Amino acid sequence: MGLEDKLPEGIITTQLETLVNWSRENSTWPLLFGLACCAIEMIAAGSARHDISRYGSELFRASPRQADLMIVSGRVSNKMAPVIKRLYDQMSEPKWVIAMGICASAGGPFNNYAIVQGVDKIIPVDVYVPGCPPRPEALLYALDMLRKKQGKDKFSTYANLNAPPLPAVPDDIPALETLRKPQLA
Numbered sequence: 001m002g003l004e005d006k007l008p009e010g011i012i013t014t015q016l017e018t019l020v021n022w023s024r025e026n027s028t029w030p031l032l033f034g035l036a037c038c039a040i041e042m043i044a045a046g047s048a049r050h051d052i053s054r055y056g057s058e059l060f061r062a063s064p065r066q067a068d069l070m071i072v073s074g075r076v077s078n079k080m081a082p083v084i085k086r087l088y089d090q091m092s093e094p095k096w097v098i099a100m101g102i103c104a105s106a107g108g109p110f111n112n113y114a115i116v117q118g119v120d121k122i123i124p125v126d127v128y129v130p131g132c133p134p135r136p137e138a139l140l141y142a143l144d145m146l147r148k149k150q151g152k153d154k155f156s157t158y159a160n161l162n163a164p165p166l167p168a169v170p171d172d173i174p175a176l177e178t179l180r181k182p183q184l185a
C-alpha cells in the first residue's frame, strides 16, 4: 500500500538522493591527463574494443572544472605533485580519484627521491588499481567499484564540506593558571 498503487502504469517513484547517485554513476567524466606509461592503457580503455562509454565516461574533459574523476595514471614526480594538487582542488565537488597502477598507488619500482610514494600522500584516493601496467579491463573494473561507492553517497557528506572548523571547546584551551606559571627552562 503506497503511492505506487495509485499511480498509473509506467510511472515510478524514487528518492532524490538515489536519482542523483544513479546519474552520477552513469556520467562520471574523467580529467584529460596522463603521467606515464599507464596513461596508454587508460587511453586504450576509451577505444572501441574496450568501450568506456558504456559507463558514460568517454568524455575526457580538458578542464578540471568540467571533470569529476581524476585518473592518476602513472608515477607522480615531486615536480608534478603541486600541479596534480592544484588540478584536484579546481575540480568541483563531488569528485573522485582512481590511482591507476602501482606507481600511482605506492610509488612502484621508483623508490627514490624524485617520486611521491603514492598519490594518496597529496590527495584522497577512492579506488586503487594494482598492476604494472593495469590493463584497460582493470580500469573498467575500478569504475565498477567507484560506481558502487557513488551509489552509497549521501547529500549530508557534502553539506558541511566548506564549513569553517568548529571553535575550540574549553577543554582544548589550557587553563589560565597554567599560562600564568613562569616558564622554567
Ligand code: SF4
Residues within 6 Å of the ligand: 036, 037, 038, 073, 074, 075, 100, 101, 102, 103, 104, 108, 131, 132, 133, 134
Ligand atoms: S605502474 Fe608500470 S606502467 Fe604504470 S606508470 Fe608505473 S612503471 Fe609505468
